[in-house]
Structures are given as C-alpha cells and as structure tokens.
Amino acid sequence: ALQRLREFKLQRYLLSSCWQASSPAACNMGEGRLELTWHQLSAIFAFATCGGYSGQLRVSVDCMEKARSNLSIGIDFAYPFRLHQVSFEAPLCEGIRNERVVLIGDFSSSAEFFVTIAVFAFLYSLMATIVYIFFQNMYRENNRGPLIDFVVTVVFSFMWLVSSSAWAKALSDVKTATDPDEVQFLISACKVQSNKCGSVHGPRWSGLNTSVVFGFLNFVLWAGNIWFVFKETGWHKGASRLADGASEKKAGTFNQQQTYNQGSFDQSGSYNTQGNYDQPSEYSQVGGPTSFSNQM
Numbered sequence: 001a002l003q004r005l006r007e008f009k010l011q012r013y014l015l016s017s018c019w020q021a022s023s024p025a026a027c028n029m030g031e032g033r034l035e036l037t038w039h040q041l042s043a044i045f046a047f048a049t050c051g052g053y054s055g056q057l058r059v060s061v062d063c064m065e066k067a068r069s070n071l072s073i074g075i076d077f078a079y080p081f082r083l084h085q086v087s088f089e090a091p092l093c094e095g096i097r098n099e100r101v102v103l104i105g106d107f108s109s110s111a112e113f114f115v116t117i118a119v120f121a122f123l124y125s126l127m128a129t130i131v132y133i134f135f136q137n138m139y140r141e142n143n144r145g146p147l148i149d150f151v152v153t154v155v156f157s158f159m160w161l162v163s164s165s166a167w168a169k170a171l172s173d174v175k176t177a178t179d180p181d182e183v184q185f186l187i188s189a190c191k192v193q194s195n196k197c198g199s200v201h202g203p204r205w206s207g208l209n210t211s212v213v214f215g216f217l218n219f220v221l222w223a224g225n226i227w228f229v230f231k232e233t234g235w236h237k238g239a240s241r242l243a244d245g246a247s248e249k250k251a252g253t254f255n256q257q258q259t260y261n262q263g264s265f266d267q268s269g270s271y272n273t274q275g276n277y278d279q280p281s282e283y284s285q286v287g288g289p290t291s292f293s294n295q296m
Contacts (some may be wrong), residue, residue, distance in 0.1 A: 039125040042218045047118035050211035054078035055203035060197040063093035080108035093189040102184050105177040110170035117163040146232035153229045158224040164215030
C-alpha cells in the first residue's frame, strides 16, 4: 500500500511538473505523439480496407433450352477497380456459344489517390513520431521544425478531405456498376424476353464503406491537430508576445493615468483647505476693530 501511495504521488508530481511554466512544451510534445499514434492507426485502416478489397457478384442466365443455361456466373473484381478490364463469359442461349462480357467503368484514379494519401500520411506520422522522440532539439531549432510540421499538417488535412470525397463518389459509382441488376443488361441473352436472368448475390461493401469512414476520420484528426501544431510555431508565440506586451502597456498607461488623477485631486484639496483657513484670518485683520481709542 505504501509503495502504491508513493507511485501515485510520483505520478501526480510528474503530471503537475509537466505543466509548469518551465517546460510546457514537454506536455505538448507528449500530446503530439499520442495524436500521431491515432493518425497512424487510422491511416493503416484506411488504406488496408480499400487497397486490400476484393469482391464478387453472381448472376444467373436461364435459357429456354435448359441445357444452355448457366445459373451461377461468377464475376470477380478488386482494387484498383478497373472494371473495364474485368470480363466474364455468359451463354448466348443460341447454340452452344458463349459471349465475353466486359464491365463498364474505371475508378482506379480515385481509389489509388485515396490509398496514396493514406500511405504517405502514415509514413509522415511515423517519421514525425521518431523526430519528436529522438530529435526534439533539432525539431525546435530555428523554429523550422514546427513551421514545416504546421504546413504539412494543413496540406494533409486538405488532401484527406479531397481524397475521401473523391473516393466516396467513386465507391458509389462502383456499387452501381457492379450491381447484379445492372450487369444483367450487359448480357445479350438477358435482352431476350424468353430468357430469364437474375442475381444470385451481390458484393459485400462493408470493407469499402469502412474505408470511407476512416478517410473522413483522418480528415477530422489532421484538421483538429492544426491548432496544436500552430501553437508550437513562432507565429503563435510572436502573436502571444505582442498581445502580452500590448496588455502590459495598456495596464501601465492606465496606472499612470490613475496616479496622475489622484495627484491632481490631492493638490486641489489642499488648496481649498488652505484658502478656507486663511480667509477668516484676513477678514479679522481688515474688518475687526483695533482698539477702543481708535473708535473714539
């Protein structure tokens, strides 16, 4: 119990000393390392759920002649979603021939852009964590480190917003292009009313939906970290010094004015008191009688 109490007191002491005016930067750096850990994890989940995706849908073609039917046509697609390169064979229901059907759409640009931003964000967060831990003095030298960190944080916040929005739109188009009901219209046999086409099952989108969520979560994390990084730069410190100097100057001017007003009040009060005291004396000397003989 005594050992636990000592450890608790030591933790409280370290926590309180962390926020002393002598070393406030140490706490900020600790918070920065914790935030970068969240950045790394969210970036990993973002590019892992998108870049590692592979899906499949199945459709069925039921011809009038049952021997020519194919009730389970598998169509596989994956990242980077170049659907125009995905093809499958479907029966023509005329003879024993099959046709090669190609999906429509190329959504690789948005997907690759999203994954690229996630990978670079992860690498930068990892590098920044190493610099924070082992090269803190170099980081604060000449204020270059905080300024570079601030600019990169702003850029990554903007890029996360753009890439996540673009990928969300591309994902919506991918869902439409791989919808089994839409794929049926690409099969020639399904355009004949005597044949029956249907969907066996569609792709699972939980992984890609998660990637979009992590994309916008990364934007929130990076955008929320802008203020904390900005506080480490010389711009914020210079503005704080100017604000403190202006407030101190204003307070000094107010104190001088108050002192001057108090001095003026004291001078006027002593003048009135002296005038009230001397006036009756002067009056008694002028108007008062000097002697009985002079009256006679």
